[in-house]
Structure formats: structure tokens, C-alpha cells
Amino acid sequence: MDDSRRSFLTRATQGLLGFGFLAGIWPYLRSLFPNVLYEPPLRFKVGAPAQYAEGVTFLDDRRVYIFREGNAFHCVSGVCSHLGCTVKYSPFRQVKELTVRDLSYSSKGEFHCPCHGSKFYDEGTNYAGPAPGPLKWHNLEISPEDGQLMVNMRKDVNRDFRLVV
Numbered sequence: 001m002d003d004s005r006r007s008f009l010t011r012a013t014q015g016l017l018g019f020g021f022l023a024g025i026w027p028y029l030r031s032l033f034p035n036v037l038y039e040p041p042l043r044f045k046v047g048a049p050a051q052y053a054e055g056v057t058f059l060d061d062r063r064v065y066i067f068r069e070g071n072a073f074h075c076v077s078g079v080c081s082h083l084g085c086t087v088k089y090s091p092f093r094q095v096k097e098l099t100v101r102d103l104s105y106s107s108k109g110e111f112h113c114p115c116h117g118s119k120f121y122d123e124g125t126n127y128a129g130p131a132p133g134p135l136k137w138h139n140l141e142i143s144p145e146d147g148q149l150m151v152n153m154r155k156d157v158n159r160d161f162r163l164v165v
């Protein structure tokens with residue numbers, strides 16, 4: 001066997017051994033970087049109360065609706081309770097008087113889900129389509145640091161919740 005052939009076989013063998021070594025330790029190296037899903041925080045600031053006009057404001061990056069009635073605020077989730085599509089708010093031309101679970105209620109609009117057609121009153125109760133439950137109401141609070149509104153999606157609240165500022 002001549003030298004060039006011997007040296008080629010030696011390098012080929014070393015290359016195969018090196019490749020086998022890397023292939024063998026790859027799972028261990030990969031395990032140093034676990035698969036982590038980084039989700040947005042569930043408690044976040046949404047600006048000063050004064051920046052909200054009377055009525056309904058949709059924050060599309062957070063998928064929440066902020067309602068303002070005078071100095072009272074509340075937050076309704078824009079996530080459909082069926083399969084999680086984003087619901088759209090449609091104001092009525094005039095206020096409708098409704099009865100929801102034996103309670104009289106004035107509704108200024110409603111939510112529609114574009115995916116499968118569920119409908120919700122503006123206080124979140126589902127009344128049409130496949131949605132199995134109402135839209136969530138998230139807690140609102142004032143940030144002690146800078147006075148901004150803060151949505152806390154970890155803490156759901158009842159429909160009579162209002163943050164008065």
C-alpha cells in the first residue's frame with residue numbers, strides 16, 4: 001500500500017470516527033437548550049386611563065377590549081371561548097335592553113366570532129353559535145409606579161367589576 005493511499009484511508013477513518021462521535025453526543029448537546037415557548041406576560045400595562053376615549057377600545061396585540069364609561073373601566077377578553085379566535089366588536093345603532101340570566105341589561109353592542117359564528121353580548125355572555133361559555137373578564141388595576149392601567153389575565157373577575165379612577 002503506498003503512502004498516499006494509506007494517508008487517505010487514515011483521514012477517512014478519522015473523519016468517520018469524528019462524525020460518529022458528534023452524532024453520539026448531539027442529543028446531549030441539544031439537551032442543554034430545552035424547547036421553551038416564550039409567551040407574552042399575562043400581566044401588562046396598557047397606557048394611562050386618560051388616553052382611552054369613552055366606549056370600547058380594542059388592543060389587538062393583547063386581544064383584549066377596554067371599556068370606558070366615564071371614570072369606570074373594565075376589560076373583556078377578545079378570545080372566543082370556542083376555539084380561541086379573536087372576536088370582533090360591533091356597536092349597535094341604539095342601546096338594546098336585554099335580559100341575561102334573569103337580569104335586565106342595556107347592551108350597546110355585541111361580539112362576533114369570525115371563525116364559527118358565535119355571538120356574545122357586550123358583557124360577554126354567549127347567545128349564539130358553538131361557544132360553550134362567555135368571554136372572560138380580566139382584572140384591571142392601576143400601576144403604583146406610573147398610574148397606567150394594568151390588565152391581569154391571571155385573575156378573572158365578575159361582570160360587575162369596575163375600576164373607578
Ligand code: FES
Nearest residue numbers: 080082083113116
Ligand atoms: S372559535 Fe369562535 S366560534 Fe369557533
